Amino acid sequence: MIDFSQLLAEKTDTIVERWVQAVSFDRQIESTDNLPLTSVQDHIPQVLTAMATVLSQSQDSNIDLLVRASLEHGVLRAEQGFDPSEIAREYSLLRQEIFLTLAVDLQSAGGAEVMRAVFVINAVVDEAIAQCFRSYVDERLRELQQLQTQMTLTNQELTRLVRANQDNLSQLAHELKTPLNSIIGYSELFLRSSRQQETEIRDSAPKIEHIQRVLRNGRQLLRLVNDTLELSRSEVGKMQLHLVPTDVRAVINTVVEVLEPLATAKELRVATQCDRAPNQVLTDPLRLQQIVMNLLSNAIRYTESGTVQLTCQSLSDHQWLMAISDTGVGIAPEDHLRIFEPFYRVSATSAYSPESTGLGLTIVSRLVKLLQGKIELVSQVGIGSTFTVILPLFVKTSD
DSSP states (O other): OOOHHHHHHHTHHHHHHHHHHHHHHOTTOGGGTTOOHHHHHTTHHHHHHHHHHHHOSSSOOOHHHHHHHHHHHHHHHHHTTOOHHHHHHHHHHHHHHHHHHTHHHHHHSOHHHHHHHHHHHHHHHHHHHHHHHHHHHHHHHHHHHHHHHHHHHHHHHHHHHHHTTOTTHHHHHHHHHHHHHHHHHHHHHHHHHHTOOOOOGGGHHHHHHHHHHHHHHHHHHHHHHHHHHHHHHHHTTOOOOOOEEEOHHHHHHHHHHHHHHHHHHTTOEEEEEEEESOSOEEEOHHHHHHHHHHHHHHHHHTOSSSEEEEEEEEOSSSEEEEEEEOOSSOOOGGGTTGGGSTTOOOOTTSOOOTTOOSOHHHHHHHHHHHTTOEEEEEEETTTEEEEEEEEESBOOOOO
16 A cells, blocks of 8 residues: 555655746746746645645644645735736646656555545645635735725825816826726726625636736826826926935946846846946936836837847046937837927827826936936837936036
């Protein structure tokens, strides 16, 4: 008689190693692309340990370990940005690797032993999935509540600005309408369904998709509102500078690190050439970072293939420049000046990102002006664009 409990315990490391490799290279699980192997592995050894105790006929089953590990896994996968389908896929691969590793032993066992082992393995994996999805949904709901709180606070500030009759109010209302309707509609749908307490696991996936849509549209709405508030502060002269000695290369590297996953997802190469950059400038590092972030993210967003190049160099004893070039869709000559206007988007024949608020370049141009610099554009449709920002080495105070 084969002791599948002991056999599974002995082969746990092999199963975990094979499963991590399978998940890491599976193209249906894109969220693992930038994760270390330890983060992919997570709770799987504990699940297999619990499974071994359930298979054993001589020791008590450690179900608590299974439940605890699976709940922690669900929270982690929510934080890592996994989709529900990716979680389901990784458990499918776990089941597959367990049976592949034990295949020879299952073939040599008796019929009753095989039936019991297969039943227990499937039951344990199913329970792990159930617990994982339970905590995954709870974590998504917590994130939704945090987003709601942020939006409430932001909406209060927006209301004060609306009462001051800010320009572009009608355009802002139009831009807010679509994501706001989506948030309201899906929120109401989720609230109605959540009142039904006797929910089976098979009903979780649609609810999770609703939460995902709410979060996605909520983030888009929050981005639009925050960009509008930044623009409003500029218009009323409340945008302040905090000048400190700043390492330009450090600011650029930070932004490139943040945006690297966006470029990787589109198989784009982000190249930086900052050997001739000034060692230190007197500027506002937060405002400088906003400029780099907006320009570089735009370059990645509107480029489908090729390279995004960021160059930085000193010009003289008084100035330095930063140029961001892409091989993207390009901008028609008639749009070169208007793209810096609030809410302006290029003509319908030119593609633009649905995530765009139409305010990013407006904010960039005003930040560049605030930092006492200038911005220039060279672009050709179908070839790409280059935005060049020229800034002083030492921003002067207004005193």
